[in-house]
Amino acid sequence: MSDTRVEAAYAGALAAFKNPMLDLLHGRFAPFVVAVLSVTFTSERASVPVVDAHAEIGDMLDRLRATGHAEGEGGEVMLPVGTARELCRQWVRAGWLLRQIEGEDEVYRLSAHAVGALEIAGRASGSRARVSESRVRTLLEAVERLAQDADPDVLTRVARLTEEIAERRAEIARLDRTGVVDTVEDDTLLEQAENILHLTRELPADFARVVESIRAMQRDVVTDLRQDVRPAGEVLREYLQRGKDVMASTPEGKAFAGALRMIGDPRRLDDLAANLRTVLRHRFTTAMGPAERAELAAVGRRIETGVAEVLAAQQTASHVITTQVRTHDPARDRQVDDLLRDVMVGFQAWMPTSRPAEAVEPLRRLPLADLGHLRQSVSELRPPEPPAPLADWGDVESAVEDTKAWGGPGYRAIEAHLDAYLAAHAGEGPVDVAEVFAAAPEEIRRPVDLLGLLEIAHRRGMAETGEISTIEAVRADGVRRRFAFGGVRMTDGDATGEGTGEGADVD
Template sequence: MSEIAGELARVKGAFSQPTLTLLHQRQAPVVITIFRAAFGRNNKPIPTARLHAQVEEHLAQIRLTGESLVPEGSGRDLCQKWMRGQWLVRALDERGHEVYTLTSHAQQALELVKGLARDRATLSEHRIATILGTVRRFNAEANPDRTARVSLLNEEIARLSAERDRLVDGAEMVSATEDYMLEGFTELQSLISALPSDFARVEERFAGIRAEILAAFRAEDRPPGDVIDDYLARADALMTATHEGRAFEGAFGLLRDDALVAQLREDLTALLEHPISDRILAESDRAELRGTVKLVRDGLDRVLTQRSRVTATLKEYIVSHDAARDRELEQTLRQVESELMTWMATTGPRATHDVPLLPLRAGIDHLRERFHDPADDRLPDPIEPVDPDDARSPSLAELMAQGGPQLPSLRQRLDDALSDLLPAATLGEVFDRLEPSLRRPVEIYGLLHLAADRGWTTDDVVETWATVRHDGSRRTFAVPRMPLPDPDLDAHRTQQSRTQQKSETPA
């Protein structure tokens, strides 16, 4: 393969990474904006339902600005699409709730966009001095020649001693220029902004190792003992077997030193309190630098939690799965041996028997879902007899108050209403003018029964009947309206009916 062909293959491989696929799409500005607004710099986990709602709300606000390249779909559909693109990952938090976090690819894309959005650093004295200092320190720590390394250390000690003596003697202090401070803060922000994606990359690597080992257990193509030995060997070298693990182990070795962390916090505070920093840094930049220590602590905690989760999950899988399976296999083999001895006792030495590889499937039309429970057949508690002498005899008024309708009294009231002794236009008005003892709810059935016997009909209109129970409580019922007939008209009809009957009677 020629040099240009190899370079093309490497470039194509880089463009196939999820980081560049995210930046290469037409809707990348909108997606990056949503990621930055939702997750912030610390990549804080967000519950799934909340992120779905936030995505829809952010998209609605972006459409109001007139943006045309806006992703279509609900918040849930877009999050599923971004998961397939390896920009979002869904996991369980400590409380067992589903949350979304950005992958290392998405965080790297956000870092690139954030770096391009800042004022780009140009060639300056600070940049050259930083390069020279880094190369000098790197050479002093990595030079294999003992004499050369000692010479470099002596030169550095002499330079620092001379600078210290000059300041102690009261020489003029050279103040940092605004350009120098701007360049320094820019490089510092660039280094710090890369930390979240680095931590996320280590977390993803641990999750990948966990998936690989679990897949080896489930495949069962090797004896369980070999798989366990391999797991223990990989667990011992978990932090040194991969590039990400070695990088994290080195960073963890430095950052778990409380003195170094305290020194980092003091140095950041001194830089932020510099007189020129107020003119250079915005409030958001100052907040990011001020939260560097917390950012590092949170990243370390997430990685350590993921590593502990890997170990705990695999340990639980090994203990529970293998122990249960060994017991089941032992019981099965014992049953097979017992049946084999029984069969051999009744057959000859050359007898054969076809044994299916898998047991036959039982055909069951219906499987009972509920079985007999003796508690359901338990008889109720017996009723305790009451002494008749202790029981109170109810009065006649109490019995009548709890009995059925008083038809004789209601019939008399209807006759009074028809004879204008109880003036009313409808059956409901007759009920309202009755005394409370005749306005019980059961009396409604009595009045309707008497009206039906007399052939009265109801209207389509409903009227309200207010009843009074025997205990004094009140209740309202809606009853179809039934007008009372005209007494004079009924008397005329009765006379006509009698005359017609006499005329039809034979002589």
């Protein structure tokens, strides 16, 4: 039994040390790799252009060699041999760096394995994690929350809430009675801040794992689609759905989606920023180093940056999968594969016989395409016979009048009627617009004419009465409709067009 357990543990250890993260930490030049990657990539600089990375890493390598760090105390070689470009290529093959295209630039990014390795190295070189009140409280609160979420018993949940309410009320009563808030010692606050930093240092690796899982799913989907081993309809249905629900296709994506529901609320992020400002104003933060204070202030920004990277990876994966499904052409893909295979075969045949810096004859022009037989004549653009004459509309004037009857307000006729009505009732005080409309002939008593009358009254000047006026309008087909609107009146002086020009709005 013991031998079996040892063999299983050894097999698990062998598999673990094949992980790129442990390979980085266990490598011969691990201190150099950790130092260079930690300086080149920071929380504010997640991606670095390839050209800039080669130049910066080359400068670091030259500086370390010039200052005598190339050899250890026992004559051991401490720095790798080669240029910065060669080292970056090795790190890409080892799985520590990712080479990607962002916009028009080619950039390097840390892989999730490299982020985890840098986190482990940073914790080992910094202060050790201590068993403290804050750490134990975090564990107990997590277990309590897990028990509450897992327990479906209503009475138990009510009892817990009642107990919590009683504790809160007792604390409020004590504060009202004494007016004194219990202070916490600076050492305890400092320990809690260190626990927060310990938790937040694990976030970049978690976000990077989510991004890489999404990209791995994207590559698998595109590869399976290009193989074309299933019916096209089945491929379309499955991969369009996976492209739509890319966050639900991986375990890391599902976990991130659950976390996003909590940290995606802008109010939570605003509260987090306000709480961090409050903490940084406290005197206990003076005992922290500048790097720790800067790291504590950047907690919110680190979360926002990680969320943005995951969402960008999700959007890119959805776009790539959807584009591949829409433009999938098995015949063309096979031609491209054959072309690339021919290129690789040519390189394999040419490389053994070539010499360094050997000139290569360039391709002067592209081969001509075989177009086959082209058409030598075009169709006659002119029609074989003239178009048919236009249909006779008959009585055009009646058609125009009928169209006008269903058109907009007749402003000229309405304004003439209004002027005549105001002149006939001059000296009788304010004139009700509803009465003016009721006295108009049926030709200008349509629903749209009511709007035209109100528009003219508003332009000349009117005042609201606070009452509801009711009128009867006649449509062009003779159907009568009743309308109600806020009552308005016009004064005698408006008959001459001397209104104020400022009327009250009509509802």
